[in-house]
Amino acid sequence: MRILQLHCKYIVYKPVKKEIGEAEEAEKKESRIDDVIVLFTAIEKGDDESVAVQAITQVKEFLGKLKVNRILIYPYAHLSIDLAAPSSALRIVKAMERAAQDAKIETYRAPFGWNKQFTISVKGHPLAEQSRVFLKEPKKQEKVSEALKAEEKRESSWYILSPVGDLVPVMDFDFSTHKDLARFSKYEISKMRASQEMPPHTKLMRKLEIADYEPGSDPGNLRWYPKGRLMKSLLEQFVTATMAEYGAMEVETPIMYDFHHPTLSSYLDRFPARQYLIQSEEKDLFLRFAACFGQFLILHDAQFSYRQLPLKIYELTRYSFRREKSGELAGLRRQRAFTMPDCHALCSNLKQAKEEFLKRFNLCMRLLEGLELGLDDYELGIRFTREFYDSNRDFITSLVKLIDKPALVEVFEERILYWVLKWEFNFIDNQEKASALSTDQLDVENARRYDITYIDQDGARQYPIVLHCSPSGGIERCIYALLEKAYKLQKKGKPPMFPLWLSPTQIRVIPVSDKFIEPAEGIRKKLADHGLRVDLDDRPLTMQKRIREAETEWINYVVAIGQKELDSNQLSVRNRATGEIKGMPIKELLKKVTKETRGKPWRPLPLPTQLSKRPQFYG
RNA sequence: GCCUCGGUAGCUCAGCCUGGUAGAGCAACGGUCUCGUAAACCGUAGGUCGCGGGUUCAAAGCCCGCCCGGGGCUCCA
Structure with missing residues (x-):
């Protein structure tokens, strides 16, 4: 629909003769209207009543600004080259008229289908002349998955499950020795938070030149500076290596999929996330929000039997996309494009699935330990259906035993999504917000949906149980947790730090003055040759200033080189963690550092x- | 999507209430200093005050509209 909207001192018009067969009946009589908004309107193909209402809603808003409440709807075909058929156009013009009357606008309408003569006087103010286009909103833009809708009205109740298997309603639990669990529960259940400050990690991610917002992209799509890219890359390597060790086969799958693919579209309806949509030629595509599709489509085409189960398949998705509402985005905590390791395991039956589930639980704990995130740093949340709990009590309790502290539990009366059991490790940040890191789900639905089958001992086709695990959670989110944890340390008066293996610079060599740059470079090289990230502050600044900058960069060890060191063959090593300066031979420093980073990936x-x-x- | 705060030098921000030559610190650049564990000193350069319109003799500032961003809420497999 196209409208040319004119604020007129007056308009005079007179129907002259019918132009088309469908023209309305009208008298060939002159009409005059004063101080009126004239809407020259062309109805186009695809317009319907909703467009009419939309147009009038906006016109009404505009009328308010101009302090006018009188309109003339004037059918005017010449505005468009893509006109609707006259019969539907007339219907929509009438719908506009009705909508306007309903909105208490004094409404006039010129007859449809006539050749008309008119005289018009348009006012001179800047808003007097406006041209507008209204389109029917495409349906798929509004598509919200059934799962999202279901989430909104899900029915669940909350408990605390202790390592000995007591299930206590949250209200009756004594949180006095479980402060973080209390925060986590409060966050999950009441959704109450009031925080004015910026999350500390967003400031740090920029100050440390890790990552930054990218105004040239969509919100939640970040840019990564060299130091951040390095950290991310190390984490990616670490997770991938751990998964390989676990026996998962790494694959790579497309990042975009056909929106109308039959199995995919039914899965979309079971997943509570919003997608990025892309149109390309005739296809509607969506960007993946997890690795499920790609892996399931592979598994659908693969053939395997009970002998190969449990069968584990893994991908590090760079990226997964979820079009979160803009207000939900926050630095490295939540993005619209994020890197997520995603590992699926196919299991022959519930018994095998439970064994594998436990194995993965342990694996996730170990993995977070590698990031120096321990049991004090996260809280366990477990969610399941009432039915699953009733027949698997001991199994669920055994998960809680592994962390040896109480967990928050959400019990669903009915199965809304595709899983019957899931858990997450939740990190609690400085604003008392909880975010999931590691997570695993027990899925009883998707093998059937994707027609993934294995052959059992009797040669019959069976649907496996599928486990979905993100062993570390989003990689960006891991960095968020490390930054928030460092900030917690800082609040306690301790120096904020990264684990040594993730530090962009592990050792900085600082010559006392520029006379010592050369010997300092020699020492730097010696250290670097042992597979360490060592740099050299050769800038003509005072020693103090360079030490200060090394500290603000969170560098773990700082080595000063002057005459004293050259004479004694001892390095003066400043240790960030302790704040102490100790003399030691180069070998001792090497030993210390290699021990601290053993078993972890390395990059230059x-x-x-x-x-x-x-x-x-x-x- | 809603609420709220903001957009002034590369960064952090002041100036806006009360209109009258656009500021500071850090960073950068040039120089002096050759330095011992968290900020040496002097100087130079750097701005379409987010965009558009209005009011005014005069707009970063006042008014209207728009754009962009942060944070909060809702939401979070």
Whole structure:
């Protein structure tokens, strides 16, 4: 629908003759209307009553601004080259008229289908002349998955489950020795938070040149600076290596899928997330929000029997996309494009699924331990259906035993989604918000949906149980947890730090003055040759200043080189964790550092080794 | 989507209430200093005050509209 909207001192018009067969009946009589908004209107193909209402709603709003409440709807075909058929056009013009009357607008309408003569006087103010286009809103844009709708009215109740198997309603639990669990429960149940400050990690991610918002993209799609890219890359490697060790086969699958693919579209309805949609030629595509599709489609086509179960398949999705509402986004805590390891395991029956589930639970604990996130840093949340709990009490309790502290439990009376049991490790940040890191689900529905089958001992086709696990949660979110944890340390008066293996610079060498740059570089190289990230602050600044900057960069060890060190063959090593300066031979430092990083992936410095050669990305 | 705060130098921000030559610190650049564990000193350069319109002799500032972003709420397999 196209409307040319004119604020007129007056308009005079007179029907001259019918132009089309469907024209309305009208008298060939002159009409005059004063101080009126004239809507020259063309109805186009695809317009319907909803467009008419939409148009009038906006016109009404506009009338308020101009302090006018009188309109003339004037059918005017010449505005469009894509006109609707006259019969439906007339219907919609009438719908506009009705909508306007309903909105208490004084409404006039020129007859439809006539050749008319008119004289018009348009006012001179800037808002007097407006052209507008209204389109029917495409349906798929409004598509909300059934799961999202179901989520909104889900019925569940909350408990605390202790390691000995007591299930206590949340209201009756004594939280006095479980402060973080109390925070987690409060967050999950009441959804009450009131925080004015910025989340500390968003400031840190920029100050430390890890990541930043990218105004040139969609919100929640971040840019990563070299140091952040390095950390992310190390975490990715670590998770992938751990999954390989576990026996999962790494694959790679497309990031976009056909919206109308039959199995995919029914899965979309079972998943509570909003998608990015892309149109390409004739296809509607959506960007994946997890690796499920790609892996399930592979497994659908693969053939395997009970002998190969449990069968484990893994992908590090870079990226998964979820079009979260803009207000939900927060730095590294929640993005619209994020990197998520996703591992599925197919199990022959519930017994095998439970064994595997436990194995993965342990694996996730170990993995977070590798990031130096321990049991004090996260809380366990478990969710299940009432029915599943009733027949698997001991099994569920055995999960809680593994962390040896009470867990928050959500019990669903009915199965709304595709799983009957899931758990997450939740990190509680400085604003007392909880975010899931590791998670695993027991899925009893998707094998059937994707027609994934295995052959059992008797040669019959069976549907396996599917486990969905993100062993670390989103990689970005891991960095968020590390930053928030570091901030907690800082609040307690301790130096904020990263685990050594993730530190962009592990050791910085600082020559006392520029006379010592050369020997300092020699020492730097010696250390670097042992597979460490060591850089050299060769800038002509005072020693104090360079030490200070090393500290603000959270560098774990700082080595000063001057005459004293050259004479004694001892390095002066400043240890960030303790704040102490200790003399030690180069070997001792090497031993200390390699011990601390044993078993973890390594990558070289992502920046020039000389600080004088580095650009500033932020600030 | 709603509420709220904001957009001024690369960064952090002041100036806006009460209209009258656009500021500071840090960073950058040039120089002096050759330095011993969290900020040496001097200087130089750097701005379409988010965009559009209005009011005014005069707008970063006042008014209207728009755009963008943060945070909160809702939501979170």
